[in-house]
Amino acid sequence: MNEFALVWEHRDMILIGFQNTLLIVVLGTVGSLVLGVLLTIPLMSRRRGPALIGTIYVDAMRCVPFLLFAYLLYFALPSLGLDFDNWWTGVVALILYNGAYMAELFRGAWANLPKELIEAGQAYGFTGWVLLRRIILPPVIFAAIPLVGNQLIQIVKDSAFLTIIAVAELTHEATSLQTTYFVPFASFLAVVFLYWLTCLSIESTVGYANRLAEVRR
Amino acid sequence: MTDDQTTMSQLAVQQRPVILEVSGLSKSFGANPVLRDISLKIHKAETVCLLGPSGSGKSTLLRCMNWLEQPDGGTVFLAGQPLGARPGGGLRMRDKELAAMRTRIGMVFQHFALWPHMSVLQNVMEAPVHVLKQTKDEARATAVSLLQRVGLAGKMDSFPARLSGGQKQRVAIARALAMKPEVILFDEPTSSLDPELVGEVLAVMQDLVREGMTMVVVTHEMGFARDVASRVVFMDGGHIVESGPPDQFFEAPQTERARQFLMRYAARNN
Numbered sequence: 001m002n003e004f005a006l007v008w009e010h011r012d013m014i015l016i017g018f019q020n021t022l023l024i025v026v027l028g029t030v031g032s033l034v035l036g037v038l039l040t041i042p043l044m045s046r047r048r049g050p051a052l053i054g055t056i057y058v059d060a061m062r063c064v065p066f067l068l069f070a071y072l073l074y075f076a077l078p079s080l081g082l083d084f085d086n087w088w089t090g091v092v093a094l095i096l097y098n099g100a101y102m103a104e105l106f107r108g109a110w111a112n113l114p115k116e117l118i119e120a121g122q123a124y125g126f127t128g129w130v131l132l133r134r135i136i137l138p139p140v141i142f143a144a145i146p147l148v149g150n151q152l153i154q155i156v157k158d159s160a161f162l163t164i165i166a167v168a169e170l171t172h173e174a175t176s177l178q179t180t181y182f183v184p185f186a187s188f189l190a191v192v193f194l195y196w197l198t199c200l201s202i203e204s205t206v207g208y209a210n211r212l213a214e215v216r217r
Numbered sequence: 218m219t220d221d222q223t224t225m226s227q228l229a230v231q232q233r234p235v236i237l238e239v240s241g242l243s244k245s246f247g248a249n250p251v252l253r254d255i256s257l258k259i260h261k262a263e264t265v266c267l268l269g270p271s272g273s274g275k276s277t278l279l280r281c282m283n284w285l286e287q288p289d290g291g292t293v294f295l296a297g298q299p300l301g302a303r304p305g306g307g308l309r310m311r312d313k314e315l316a317a318m319r320t321r322i323g324m325v326f327q328h329f330a331l332w333p334h335m336s337v338l339q340n341v342m343e344a345p346v347h348v349l350k351q352t353k354d355e356a357r358a359t360a361v362s363l364l365q366r367v368g369l370a371g372k373m374d375s376f377p378a379r380l381s382g383g384q385k386q387r388v389a390i391a392r393a394l395a396m397k398p399e400v401i402l403f404d405e406p407t408s409s410l411d412p413e414l415v416g417e418v419l420a421v422m423q424d425l426v427r428e429g430m431t432m433v434v435v436t437h438e439m440g441f442a443r444d445v446a447s448r449v450v451f452m453d454g455g456h457i458v459e460s461g462p463p464d465q466f467f468e469a470p471q472t473e474r475a476r477q478f479l480m481r482y483a484a485r486n487n
Binding site: 114116117119120121122123124125126127128130134135138139142214215216217 | 283285312313316317319320322324326327328329330331332333334343344347348349376378379392396
């Protein structure tokens with residue numbers, strides 16, 4: 001019980017970590033959704049070049065462990081002249097990595113879209129970006145909502161790996177607490193509870209969005 | 218109608234301007250030829266029903282008319298202007314040019330193809346606002362009056378998922394009319410409807426015929442073709458086998474293949 005009291009006493013550390021995790025997850029979510037949508041366009045392109053580049057990117061991301069990718073980025077970005085601190089490196093890593101998964105989800109939803117919906121857009125004079133924005137992407141996004149929800153939870157879990165590049169997120173703060181005071185059980189259990197809370201909030205938000213989307217599919 | 222009257226009305230139709238023309242159209246899917254050297258003229262205010270067995274090429278012909286299927290050979294003309302290919306054939310038009318011509322041709326699909334993420338009203342307003350660049354107020358006023366005309370004023374804020382098949386198809390017709398097209402192409406508009414819902418869609422189409430809309434209709438509704446069409450075009454094996462006024466086609470078909478088709482149809486429906 002003393003262990004939990006000690007964690008409570010140092011709750012500031014945990015809360016700073018929680019704030020950082022939430023901020024990183026929000027930025028990672030928005031960034032990976034935008035990247036996912038942008039990557040879906042070349043993935044679905046009839047032209048070979050863009051489709052090949054999109055596929056290579058998505059496959060490359062999906063076949064590398066996130067932990068290693070975060071490390072690579074941490075060491076690679078400065079050598080490319082991009083001077084990000086470790087916090088922003090972590091956010092960029094989450095976006096680049098999860099954007100590939102989002103793109104794959106959207107690609108699947110697009111491929112399952114009835115062909116006539118797009119043809120109706122073309123038959124009525126829609127082309128290019130307007131066809132994409134008004135006719136194709138909204139039903140693709142509505143169809144992908146349940147799968148996007150799973151990926152958002154994956155982003156939360158991936159954010160914990162950012163401790164290895166010293167981002168002051170939840171896992172990192174819990175690790176600091178336990179190494180300083182040797183309270184592993186209490187500190188890790190406290191952050192697991194906060195991860196649960198975050199994931200449950202995401203699940204209920206996605207569930208609500210899914211109910212709204214139901215009639216629009 | 219007597220034979221003389223039929224001939225007179227056919228002559229009158231042929232004096233009207235040609236809205237849509239296909240000339241020497243051919244199309245294959247892989248090694249399978251679907252259309253073989255098809256030529257056809259659709260005159261203003263004409264209702265042409267394309268009939269024929271499954272796989273005869275009638276839906277492909279319809280889809281070639283607005284280049285949803287790109288023909289392998291031949292030309293489509295809309296009010297005398299080549300559509301899809303540049304004058305002289307060969308080079309494909311730029312997407313923007315093709316899109317501009319497509320706005321003058323309405324299309325109603327077999328499976329409705331309403332945009333599911335938009336309300337009924339938005340479906341009807343969408344292309345006038347985002348393609349024709351009408352103001353929202355103008356497009357809304359037109360959409361509301363068209364939805365009243367097809368009997369769906371009470372469903373304007375519903376989403377397509379909440380409508381019956383017949384209601385969806387009536388929205389699709391209102392969506393086509395909102396573009397004020399020169400011709401509307403109907404691709405088996407009643408084929409995916411429950412039998413009791415077919416009548417409400419055909420009634421709206423009959424109204425359009427009375428109002429003088431130019432229509433090309435791929436259909437298996439022989440009653441509609443007989444009562445409403447100004448001309449029936451019978452296709453088989455990618456060819457136009459027979460073309461003529463509905464009275465002649467249904468009462469005295471000129472070809473053996475058309476006779477067989479009508480006999481099979483009659484046997485199935487007796």
